[in-house]
Amino acid sequence: MSVMNATAPLLELRGVSKRFGAVQALDDVDFGVRAGEVIGLVGDNGAGKSTLVKVMSGIYSPDQGEYRFDGEPRTVHGPNDATRLGVATVYQDLALCDNLDVVENLFIGSEVTTGPLHVLDETAMEQRSRELLKTLSTTIPSVRSEVGTMSGGQRQQVAIARSLLGEPKVVLLDEPTAALGVPQTRQVLQLVRNLRDRGLAVVLISHNLENVFEVCDRIFVMRLGRRAGDFGVDEATHEQIIAAITGLGLSAKAGSNGGENA
Amino acid sequence: MSTVTQPAPAGPTPADVIPHSRAEFVRRFGQGEFGSLRVIIILAVIWAIFQAAESRFLTSVNLVNLTLQIAAVGTISVGVVLVLLLGEIDLSVGIVSGLCAAVMAVLNVKHGWPGPLAVLAGVVVGTAIGTFQGTVFTRFGIPSFVVTLAGLLGWAGVLLWVLGSTGTVNISDSFIVNLAGTFFDDVTGWGIGLVAVAAFAATTLNGRRRRVAAGLEAPPAAAIGLRIAVVAVAMAATIAIVNADRGLPLALVILVGFVLLFQWITTRTRFGRYIYAVGGNIEAARRAGIPVDKVRIAVFALSSTMAACGGVLAASRLLAVNQSSGGSDLLLLAIAGPVIAGTSLFGGRGTVWSALLGSLVIGSISNGMDLLALPSEDKFMVTGAVLLLAVIIDAITGSKRRQAGRV
Numbered sequence: 001m002s003v004m005n006a007t008a009p010l011l012e013l014r015g016v017s018k019r020f021g022a023v024q025a026l027d028d029v030d031f032g033v034r035a036g037e038v039i040g041l042v043g044d045n046g047a048g049k050s051t052l053v054k055v056m057s058g059i060y061s062p063d064q065g066e067y068r069f070d071g072e073p074r075t076v077h078g079p080n081d082a083t084r085l086g087v088a089t090v091y092q093d094l095a096l097c098d099n100l101d102v103v104e105n106l107f108i109g110s111e112v113t114t115g116p117l118h119v120l121d122e123t124a125m126e127q128r129s130r131e132l133l134k135t136l137s138t139t140i141p142s143v144r145s146e147v148g149t150m151s152g153g154q155r156q157q158v159a160i161a162r163s164l165l166g167e168p169k170v171v172l173l174d175e176p177t178a179a180l181g182v183p184q185t186r187q188v189l190q191l192v193r194n195l196r197d198r199g200l201a202v203v204l205i206s207h208n209l210e211n212v213f214e215v216c217d218r219i220f221v222m223r224l225g226r227r228a229g230d231f232g233v234d235e236a237t238h239e240q241i242i243a244a245i246t247g248l249g250l251s252a253k254a255g256s257n258g259g260e261n262a
Numbered sequence: 263m264s265t266v267t268q269p270a271p272a273g274p275t276p277a278d279v280i281p282h283s284r285a286e287f288v289r290r291f292g293q294g295e296f297g298s299l300r301v302i303i304i305l306a307v308i309w310a311i312f313q314a315a316e317s318r319f320l321t322s323v324n325l326v327n328l329t330l331q332i333a334a335v336g337t338i339s340v341g342v343v344l345v346l347l348l349g350e351i352d353l354s355v356g357i358v359s360g361l362c363a364a365v366m367a368v369l370n371v372k373h374g375w376p377g378p379l380a381v382l383a384g385v386v387v388g389t390a391i392g393t394f395q396g397t398v399f400t401r402f403g404i405p406s407f408v409v410t411l412a413g414l415l416g417w418a419g420v421l422l423w424v425l426g427s428t429g430t431v432n433i434s435d436s437f438i439v440n441l442a443g444t445f446f447d448d449v450t451g452w453g454i455g456l457v458a459v460a461a462f463a464a465t466t467l468n469g470r471r472r473r474v475a476a477g478l479e480a481p482p483a484a485a486i487g488l489r490i491a492v493v494a495v496a497m498a499a500t501i502a503i504v505n506a507d508r509g510l511p512l513a514l515v516i517l518v519g520f521v522l523l524f525q526w527i528t529t530r531t532r533f534g535r536y537i538y539a540v541g542g543n544i545e546a547a548r549r550a551g552i553p554v555d556k557v558r559i560a561v562f563a564l565s566s567t568m569a570a571c572g573g574v575l576a577a578s579r580l581l582a583v584n585q586s587s588g589g590s591d592l593l594l595l596a597i598a599g600p601v602i603a604g605t606s607l608f609g610g611r612g613t614v615w616s617a618l619l620g621s622l623v624i625g626s627i628s629n630g631m632d633l634l635a636l637p638s639e640d641k642f643m644v645t646g647a648v649l650l651l652a653v654i655i656d657a658i659t660g661s662k663r664r665q666a667g668r669v
Contacts, residue, residue: 095549097542099610108539109550111532119530123476130478 153184349609360588388570
């Protein structure tokens with residue numbers, strides 16, 4: 001079922017369980033992502049995708065199971081621990097300041113300062129922003145344009161670029177193409193490919209199977225808090241994925257081709 | 263991929279990005295960019311109207327009076343701008359200015375504290391009040407509107423208590439009186455102007471040099487030269503005008519000094535960037551690790567501190583503190599000024615310059631109508647109309663910006 005590469009996973013969860021009151025959000029889940037690989041994380045609402053990502057990003061501590069990074073078990077108590085390991089998360093609601101420009105948004109909370117008075121080093125920040133956006137081949141017109149004036153796709157690119165400033169090894173993307181039009185979705189998916197080509201491990205949550213098939217190397221399906229399947233993208237069909245998502249036979253839900261945008 | 267087509271400004275507003283065509287200029291002007299330019303035009307119109315109606319308006323005597331009249335309210339507005347940038351409001355600035363001035367006056371007159379120490383005490387009381395209000399606001403999650411409204415009432419009571427039974431304290435301490443009563447001689451005035459222009463030219467040129475050295479887009483040298491020339495001419499005109507009368511007032515230097523200091527803080531320091539970030543999107547700021555509550559408490563502390571400084575200047579000019587100090591329309595004018603000059607009530611947009619420009623607009627209206635011997639009722643109505651007009655313009659330009667995708 002799963003594509004086994006020679007390389008070991010960079011970020012790996014083993015036997016992870018998480019319970020919220022009566023709800024078993026995660027039930028003995030094994031998950032791993034390698035460097036230079038894009039994994040699509042799919043599943044119905046409430047299947048445990050977000051919980052799994054929040055475990056990876058350190059927001060939730062699992063009740064059971066092991067968090068392994070670079071082949072070694074790690075203790076992660078909070079987002080800062082995950083960030084320190086090199087795991088960056090881009091949330092669905094972007095969290096950008098519309099009134100600030102691209103450079104200011106990229107460096108928000110981690111501004112570069114210079115001199116004894118700790119004056120903001122705009123030149124250094126702008127230079128670094130331009131380099132970063134250039135290597136990512138983004139479609140952002142000017143690093144000094146206000147983020148509020150930009151399209152949804154460009155804003156998403158800014159949000160993703162921001163997560164890369166800390167030079168992470170793993171990037172978790174929560175629904176990066178939700179609410180985007182077709183050309184903007186193209187831009188974001190291209191950026192995801194660029195991340196993979198730079199050797200990053202990428203986890204992509206998406207409801208849009210078209211996108212997942214287009215950009216991912218593997219598809220990890222969750223259902224009711226458990227792993228319902230782990231497919232290489234070349235050997236899976238839409239029908240197989242949907243069957244795994246719904247837990248029904250191959251014949252079920254034939255009408256839904258996965259093209260819907262959540 | 264980044265195809266930059268415009269020279270990029272260093273500050274957080276795109277206000278001084280140079281438009282390429284007249285059509286672009288008109289369109290962006292309508293969308294509320296070049297905010298400072300807009301208010302300068304409003305100011306020019308007001309001045310033209312009053313000058314047409316009363317030839318004493320644009321005399322150096324009256325213009326020096328105008329700067330003295332706006333020094334206190336402009337100083338208070340500097341703090342108000344910071345609070346507005348957070349998207350909050352501070353309704354206590356008027357009464358806090360009165361209370362802190364009363365503390366200063368009572369310590370100086372009744373307890374014999376030396377002038378500088380009494381002023382410092384008044385300002386520290388302001389800082390303490392602001393820290394308290396900011397802490398209540400953040401700790402209990404009460405809207406700043408309500409916290410500072412309670413302050414407005416409560417501190418008014420404290421003001422009466424501090425002043426005691428007489429209700430009025432006259433000030434004769436030379437240090438305090440000289441804050442609003444000092445005028446520099448002609449040579450010193452020219453010296454201050456020269457230093458200011460030289461400093462502006464040096465920082466502007468240095469900024470451009472750094473950008474060029476870093477291989478970034480920089481505005482053309484001609485544009486920089488023009489900007490420096492405009493500032494130099496404006497400065498020379500100001501000094502010439504004030505020197506024709508009593509000279510450059512210390513109160514104006516204090517006001518402009520505060521404006522420059524806080525303009526620098528808001529655009530060149532981490533703390534300033536945090537203020538804009540919190541005002542723009544508090545959730546994003548929080549997730550980026552910005553200590554949101556500390557920033558908010560600090561801003562409220564600064565707001566009350568600046569209110570105290572304004573109160574000291576007002577007392578220095580009036581030579582007394584009484585029961586109506588900090589009352590009446592002071593609060594409303596201190597908030598209306600920055601809003602007229604383009605600082606948004608909704609947070610994240612505006613500059614400290616709006617404190618100076620806004621108080622100039624309001625002060626000019628008040629001063630001009632006094633010259634025309636119009637009664638208070640007309641003054642209030644006209645000021646109210648101008649404020650309403652400014653807010654309507656702000657709303658229209660805001661919606662135009664949204665339509666154009668330039669939110």
